[in-house]
Amino acid sequence: MLNKSLFACRVCGLEQPEPPWGLDGKTATFDICACCGAEFGYEDSLYSAVVSYREEWKRKGMNWWSEKDKPEDWDVKAQLSNIPAEYL
Ligand SMILES: [Zn+2]
Numbered sequence: 001m002l003n004k005s006l007f008a009c010r011v012c013g014l015e016q017p018e019p020p021w022g023l024d025g026k027t028a029t030f031d032i033c034a035c036c037g038a039e040f041g042y043e044d045s046l047y048s049a050v051v052s053y054r055e056e057w058k059r060k061g062m063n064w065w066s067e068k069d070k071p072e073d074w075d076v077k078a079q080l081s082n083i084p085a086e087y088l
Contacts, residue, residue, distance in 0.1 A: 005084040010044040011054045012036035012062075013082035020044070035079070037065030050087045 006019040012035045020040035021028050028041020036057045044050050057063075064070040 005082070008082040008084060009033040009036060009038060009040075010050045010084060010087040011038040012057065013079045015082060016040075032065060034066040034069040035064050036062075044087075047087060 004015075006021070006023065006025060007015050009016060009020060012033060014033055014035040016031070016033065018029055018031065019025075020031065020033070028045070030039060030041045032039050036053070038044050038050075038053055038057075043053050062076060
């Protein structure tokens, strides 16, 4: 059973098709999160960067970087609850 938190964006909690930091949690894909637009391995490499990116994203209205991927019934609260505890 894979650890589900490996698949969640550290910034916004969106579940990714691939683990943003690989299965070992150390090998970043450098993909872009469809929701918050963070680049894995770059904007989410440090705790402080994750928190400030998240605050900025919230301040700007929590827009989707890729609007076409936004679910019609998007549940932001449920998504935010996926953020790995060590990045809250
Ligand atoms: Zn994200």
